[in-house]
């Protein structure tokens with residue numbers, strides 16, 4: 001009997017690995033006019049666009065009928081003033097797609113030497129990520145660079161891909177080119193790949209191809225937690241987290257880190273809890289920002305809910321609906337964290 005999602009896992013790992021090689025190489029060469037500002041004022045770089053083009057090209061060849069919910073669209077690239085950006089993206093994407101085949105990769109996925117995509121084909125590939133999401137059927141979520149601000153400052157960022165079937169995350173693959181392989185050696189080798197399949201556990205590999213290490217979140221008492229949280233205070237409330245910390249008698253300072261690398265660190269035993277409380281009304285969390293990370297945490301034995309204890313719903317469209325925050329933690333402390341959040345909210349209204 002074949003292992004469920006074995007081929008999806010192979011394709012997803014190949015796609016994320018190639019995209020990570022691309023983003024890693026682009027970072028040192030990025031020049032000022034290769035970053036745009038989107039309508040919501042957030043940054044997007046040639047790295048984000050070309051990584052989405054590469055992953056969507058591979059997914060569309062391997063699974064032509066699967067829709068993709070991807071963060072980026074090509075509209076800002078199709079203007080006459082963006083011709084140099086288009087050329088750069090075409091060059092970067094073709095370089096990543098054209099690398100020699102690694103063990104387990106197949107030419108049928110649109111990769112390998114002399115597999116060349118035109119500029120138009122790559123822009124169309126980016127736009128294959130325009131699916132609106134929904135409750136039934138298969139779909140992929142893609143965040144080609146999660147934590148673009150982290151990427152730009154040379155910090156943490158992640159290439160994030162998930163397969164969702166009937167609103168349930170079945171597979172998650174996250175590449176973290178800047179994350180130390182061994183958390184106890186922060187200045188040592190960098191470049192991690194995290195893989196989770198529902199019912200098959202979570203694993204860490206290196207981007208260069210080491211054998212997988214199974215992950216599990218160790219037990220911890222609340223006062224020994226060190227909350228994982230966003231770097232950007234606009235993305236999650238630092239002040240609310242610090243009130244929750246006080247209520248739980250947490251001694252250690254928070255670990256601030258961009259991107260879904262926070263979920264990866266939690267899954268391998270760092271911090272003990274990830275808190276992402278909304279900073280105001282209006283913003284809705286996007287499914288590509290949480291789908292692979294949520295499975296990585298649950299398959300490592302953790303729990304993920306919103307701040308009311310409700311499961312995240314990946315079947316509502318491109319976002320998660322009204323934002324009640326995201327709380328991920330080891331099973332044993334998750335209830336304590338939720339109770340402290342409830343208490344902090346009550347005190348907020350006193």
Ligand SMILES: Nc1ncnc2c1ncn2[C@@H]1O[C@H](COP(=O)(O)OS(=O)(=O)O)[C@@H](OP(=O)(O)O)[C@H]1O
Pocket residue numbers: 042071143145146147148149150229230231232233234235236257258259260279283285286289
């Ligand atoms: N207001 C607000 N609230 C919550 N989240 C927001 C908000 N605005 C943007 N975003 C999304 O945050 C993603 C990156 O956040 P992270 O916590 O991963 O990193 S960071 O430390 O905040 O940079 C970031 O993902 P990328 O765009 O892929 O970088 C956004 O999707």
Ligand SMILES: [Mg+2]
Pocket residue numbers: 143145146147288289
């Ligand atoms: Mg993101």
Ligand SMILES: [Mg+2]
Pocket residue numbers: 048071143144145146147148
């Ligand atoms: Mg992104």
Ligand SMILES: [Mg+2]
Pocket residue numbers: 042043044071148
């Ligand atoms: Mg973005």
